[in-house]
Amino acid sequence: MLNRRTDNRRKSARFTIDVDGFYYYANKWQKCRIYDLNLEGAGLRLSQFFVKDDIIKIKFENEFEEFVIDSIVANVNGPRIGIQFVNLDEFDKEFIQKIINSNSKKFKLN
DSSP: OOOHHHHTSOSSOOEEEEEEEEEEETTEEEEEEEEEEOSSEEEEEOSSOOOTTOEEEEEEEOSSOEEEEEEEEEEEETTEEEEEEESOOHHHHHHHHHHHHHHOSSOOOO
């Protein structure tokens, strides 16, 4: 029997960060706040209404570059949503790791 409570949990811990990001939904980029992050997904604060399984694009930026990742909404809690990244390549993972290393409020990873 499928246990939704345990099967829907994230596989690894997220790092607490506080950075600006953007999400693309309904043909428009909107600003959001990324409050936690790992190589599998992120937590966002935003004013848009989403439901589980909505597909959105997330844009990350730093002072030198930006990139866009496809994601799916995994959970919704009022103005906060949890997303899972899809179709990540090694470049995407390296960029996410740079963001974690430079913005994490926990310990840093290599």
